[in-house]
Amino acid sequence: MTDTAVRPPVTTRKKTTTIARTERREAIALVIPATLPILIFSVFPLINGIVLAFTDATLRRNVESNFVAFDNFARLVGDTMFWESFRIGLVWSISVTVLQLVAGMGLALLLNADLRLKGFTRVLALVPWAMPPVVVAIMWKLIYRQTGPLNAIVSAFGGPTNTDWLANFDTALPAVIVVGVWVGMPQTTITLLAGLQQVPMELHEAAQVDGANAWNRFWKISIPSLRPIVAAITSLNFIWNFNSFGLVYVMTEGGPGGRTMLPMLFTYLEAFKSKHLGYAAAMGLVLVVFVLILMSFYLWSQFRKDKD
């Protein structure tokens, strides 16, 4: 469409086509170095993974894998353990994403306010981001320990002294969710802070003159202008959280009693403990498709609102 719109007049056609051809050749030469890594490191593994999902591949020695069509998926339908982990994964990713947004918004508003030591507190808010997930997980394991600081605080307020937060069936999932929120907050905060700074001061001033209080200004000015950013960061957060692995793997390995068995953990166990590569690939594919559907629905509804 755009091609025809900018097509030059007929008289100079021959000359420009040669130019266009050289340009095109140059473009291709420039694009190939960027495309090759994508093909090799992203597209190929993706296709490989999709193909694997339709085979009975295992990690046995010198075993040829066979094409089994939809057998893996048929088996997956009746796999109650997988669907249970799917449910846990949804609880985990939805609560972490929502809490991240709420807490990140609060922190962003605070950091956006003209307070003293602004530069220092902004750097401080980034600290969780600077730590590798495994270090974060080990640190929180120490906090949640029976003899750890959390129990000391709880018992100082008269609570029980020896809750084993990560081993207790009722507290394990909430406990890892808190860590998930903590570790993911910097991204959300920084993105929202950047968004808040884009909101023109004039709007706030005008509203203030019209007698709008802080709450109204936040709700009527900040939130609507932030909508595309909120939509982007929540959908990214959701994908990251749904696929999260390292944090929970180090903290609980899916325990106790499978209470924190996120779908990615379950898939990992299926692939590298049970060595059912094909079946695990099918699980991965289901997860990808699920996230895609959910995301397209969410983004579609968000941007439809924007158009209105």
Place this chain on the structure above:
Amino acid sequence: MNKRTSQLLALVGVGALALTACTSTGGSTTPEASPGEAVSSAAPPAEKVDLTFQSLSDQPGAIAATEAVVKKWNAENPMVQVKIVPAGWDGVYDKLVTQFAGGAAPDIIHYEAASVIPFALDGYLADMTPYISEDMKSDVNQGIWDSVTVNDQIIAVPTELQSYMVFANTKMLKSAGITVPTGDTLKWDDFRAMAKQATTGGQFGLGWGLKSPTATFMSLGLGNGGVYFDGEGDTAKVVIGDGELKLPNEIMAMNTEDKSLEPSTLTQSGGDVLAGFYAGKYAMTVQGSYQAANIAKDAPEGFEWAVLPALEGTKSAAQSANPQTLSVNIDSKSVEQSAAFVNYFASAENLAALNTADALIPASKAARDLIAEQTGGKDGWTEILASGDHLEAAPFMKVPNYTQWKDTVATPAFQTFLAGQSDADGLSKALTDGWTQINR
């Protein structure tokens, strides 16, 4: 338009070429290693051979003992040099899976019988039968050989074994009016009564770290006739009866009826429980026998302790033999030399030194006698070595999906049971249903 298509095609072609290049380097081209004819000691090779030995030893003493053996071997065999690659027990199963799949596994592999058998079933381990010396064969009892035999092939040489032992704070037992038991075995009911009697004023009779309970139940369950599995290989079934449920039920009874078991220890690891044991929170604790080395080293000054005789269930004092093992990678460039090193490693002196450092029970009788002689039976060695006579191969080890069942079904089910969130019926249902689910 045509040009554009052809250019696009060219692009796709380049991509496809890159992809094929990728796949062709992905497959391993290691030649099939043949087991070779029976040899007791391998002749030195024509060319110098370098072997890698992935060792999991984590106690400083055991690391030193392993290094000493390797150093001696390297001095005696200039043509076959062994290099230790240290690894940790945590996550080593996953590591081996990827190492084997990627064709990067070491020549000599240190692991444990129950976990290494799946690799043998997948065809990754060499048959050691022709390489094992006659002395070694007769000096290790058949129950232990059974635990490392897959399809009539010995796929690993057993080196160190552990049993579950009761460690007692003798001062606390005495002050509760209990005489420290002696003899060959300790009956479970007597043990339970002792724990109840030792529970006084804020102190518990027993602390038992059952964070990862499956191995304990599989092993001590044998004494009650609890074998959990019927059959071998892919047709094995999980069977839960009175024998299997006896031990979990007894532990819950100690927790809820007798109140002699410190409840929070049930969610801790054995090592965590030791801290409370030193602090006098409980008079006894059930631990892997190897903890004797840690207690001897770490216990506070003046701490009086003893290892009690092996626990005896309703049927016997049997526990499962799940030895640490040395196996040889079937794709190793020199299976024969690797096997020769394993044989060397498993000599009585070497095993005695290693097991003394780890406080484990050597697989061979000669090494056991050597330790009894060297230690004079101190630090619980008499009881620990005696428990070695009760070790047997357990059915669960011959079940390929055991590890998966253990991780995804049994451990959660036992944890749920011990947390009081399910009863014995719920436990047996979870264990059997989980097995069906895995084997669909």
